[in-house]
Amino acid sequence: MKLTIKEMTLFGMLGAVMYCSKIFMEFLPNVHLLGVFTIAFTIVYRKKALYPIYVYAMLNGLLAGFNMWWIPYLYLWTVLWGVVMLLPKNTPKFVYILVCGAHGFLYGTLYAPAQAVMFGLDFKGMVAWIIAGLPYDCIHGVSNLCVGVLIAPTVVLLKKLEQIGK
Numbered sequence: 001m002k003l004t005i006k007e008m009t010l011f012g013m014l015g016a017v018m019y020c021s022k023i024f025m026e027f028l029p030n031v032h033l034l035g036v037f038t039i040a041f042t043i044v045y046r047k048k049a050l051y052p053i054y055v056y057a058m059l060n061g062l063l064a065g066f067n068m069w070w071i072p073y074l075y076l077w078t079v080l081w082g083v084v085m086l087l088p089k090n091t092p093k094f095v096y097i098l099v100c101g102a103h104g105f106l107y108g109t110l111y112a113p114a115q116a117v118m119f120g121l122d123f124k125g126m127v128a129w130i131i132a133g134l135p136y137d138c139i140h141g142v143s144n145l146c147v148g149v150l151i152a153p154t155v156v157l158l159k160k161l162e163q164i165g166k
Contacts, residue, residue: 001047011048014041015055019063022056030107030140035100036147038077040154042084043096044162053077072114079103079110097148105141108133 003011014037021033034056041049057073064070080103087095103110109130116126 003048003051007048007051011045011051012055014052015059018052018056019059022060028143030104030136031143031147033147033150034077035080035103035144036150036154038080039084039096039100039148039151040158042081043151043155044158046085049081050078053081068118071118072111075114076107076110093152096151097145100148100151101141101145104144105137107140108137 018034018037021037025032037056038049038053041052045052057070057077060073061070080099083099083103084096087099111133112126112130115121115129116123119125121129
């Protein structure tokens with residue numbers, strides 16, 4: 001996956017857009033556009049979408065501090081990327097919205113294994129941690145479903161911008 005200078009610049013900027021969107025929306029707990037961007041970037045850039053995703057993760061660590069909360073960021077968005085990569089290219093738009101929502105609903109469950117390892121939780125402790133976070137995961141999932149309607153327009157915009165650059 002060799003990158004051109006244009007791609008390096010683009011992916012750096014897209015990762016920064018992800019980070020800025022998160023900061024901009026922090027006043028709304030568990031509401032953000034990260035799933036929208038991850039899915040849209042994956043649809044348009046496929047494997048190379050990992051670059052802006054990890055630029056975002058690194059910016060989070062650099063600007064908020066590399067701490068235990070950050071470690072799951074190394075795989076949380078990659079799970080969403082992987083699910084989208086497995087979908088056929090002609091997948092109906094509503095499926096992407098459902099995938100975005102599912103990622104929000106499952107966020108705490110996906111986060112839990114890292115928490116269990118870092119804090120020495122057994123399986124029961126991990127399940128208790130997941131259950132305690134369910135109200136937040138519900139907010140996360142519903143908000144991801146709502147903002148998921150922005151996936152298709154974001155894909156259209158990215159594809160148009162790609163055509164301009166050629």
